[in-house]
Amino acid sequence: MAQTLFRNCRVWDGSGAATFPADVLIHGEHIRTVARDRGQLDPGGADVIDANGMTLMPGLVEGHSHITFINAPRPTDIGDTPPEEHTLIAARNVRLLLDHGFTSAYSAASAKLRIDVVIRNAIEAGELPGPRLRACGPEITVTGGLGDDRRVHQFRDSFAIVADGPTEVTKLARLCIREGVDSIKLNISGDDFTRTGAPPRTVMSEAEITAGVTVAHDFYRKVNAHCRAAEAVKRAVRCGVDVIYHCEHADEEALDLLESVKERVFVGPAIGLLHAAVHEAPAGALHPGLRQGFELGLEAAARAYPEMKKRGIRVVIGGDYGFARTPQGENARDIAHFINHLGYSPAEALVCATSHGAALMGIHAGYVRKGFLADLLLVDGDPVADPNILCDKDRLVAILKGGDAYKLDRSALQRRTMRAAE
Numbered sequence: 001m002a003q004t005l006f007r008n009c010r011v012w013d014g015s016g017a018a019t020f021p022a023d024v025l026i027h028g029e030h031i032r033t034v035a036r037d038r039g040q041l042d043p044g045g046a047d048v049i050d051a052n053g054m055t056l057m058p059g060l061v062e063g064h065s066h067i068t069f070i071n072a073p074r075p076t077d078i079g080d081t082p083p084e085e086h087t088l089i090a091a092r093n094v095r096l097l098l099d100h101g102f103t104s105a106y107s108a109a110s111a112k113l114r115i116d117v118v119i120r121n122a123i124e125a126g127e128l129p130g131p132r133l134r135a136c137g138p139e140i141t142v143t144g145g146l147g148d149d150r151r152v153h154q155f156r157d158s159f160a161i162v163a164d165g166p167t168e169v170t171k172l173a174r175l176c177i178r179e180g181v182d183s184i185k186l187n188i189s190g191d192d193f194t195r196t197g198a199p200p201r202t203v204m205s206e207a208e209i210t211a212g213v214t215v216a217h218d219f220y221r222k223v224n225a226h227c228r229a230a231e232a233v234k235r236a237v238r239c240g241v242d243v244i245y246h247c248e249h250a251d252e253e254a255l256d257l258l259e260s261v262k263e264r265v266f267v268g269p270a271i272g273l274l275h276a277a278v279h280e281a282p283a284g285a286l287h288p289g290l291r292q293g294f295e296l297g298l299e300a301a302a303r304a305y306p307e308m309k310k311r312g313i314r315v316v317i318g319g320d321y322g323f324a325r326t327p328q329g330e331n332a333r334d335i336a337h338f339i340n341h342l343g344y345s346p347a348e349a350l351v352c353a354t355s356h357g358a359a360l361m362g363i364h365a366g367y368v369r370k371g372f373l374a375d376l377l378l379v380d381g382d383p384v385a386d387p388n389i390l391c392d393k394d395r396l397v398a399i400l401k402g403g404d405a406y407k408l409d410r411s412a413l414q415r416r417t418m419r420a421a422e
């Protein structure tokens, strides 16, 4: 079995504790030893890499991934893309994610039913480079909900499929599962993008949510939900949803409910899209009403998330990368957004980006510790001092997935050794 020994690392181990110097031995897919007494490990037949003080840390996890988002300005552009082109774009997107240090991605929805599934299968078969992927189905929405872009005079596919009433939701959830998804997605609340109302509206009924959750859990699958409104968060928790996205308008009662299920439920703010809309969209690029909705959303998130952190609710980074102003590959910008908007320290934000994400994936990864999967990054620099270096893929000197070096930039290692010798 292949072995790699990283010597002279600074280890940031995924727990939030301070970095420490160590040597780390990887055996096959797993971390075998993290030795704080450096220079003591017998390299045996291992490939020895002198990290020269670079940081070894867990691989990043995108917790609200949309590999089928195409960097287009409007949601309808996603629906307009034919399946053949769409699959190729998704194949490029997963490679981009891995290139940027994301060794895992938990999908928050696939714009077409089978794309996540076939991409996941190709990655697992070793046919396509990409992160470990949890495949989701399309967003299940109600008539007039987020992703229903039909008009009375015109049918138009979007990134969602419409299902009204528990019977239709049941049938659609079963169809998604038959086709191989790991999770289904329910759009419980409205969104700034919908014509029927702003995010504080809740449009999917408890009977519909319960139908989706029952089917998914019958088949041992998870349920992800789009919940901007407080009432949507409450319905999601009451009906047994597993992953609750956005949640920025959560009130005290919604926060209490989230706290009551914090051992089981994960939350993701998808803050990148709100940040980009408010701070980076050129003047006039957004309809004034849309802009105001995003501003309210960002302000609400800045109130809700520090409270969630205080209550120990597990939050993951990522989300809604794949629009024009949040292009795929820039997902690690979320770490700085957590610090600048949501009150997280750099170490706390990095925990959301690594060990929380791995727990959401359901994999034994996310820590640089003995026995954990060797999904690791070797970073030129200190990501706790400056998390933005993780946005620069040239600073990711090594990217390992299950012990396999997807990337190992030996010339960067050499330059570092020369700098150290000077």
Ligand SMILES: [Zn+2]
Pocket: 064, 066, 108, 270, 319, 320
């Ligand atoms: Zn999303």
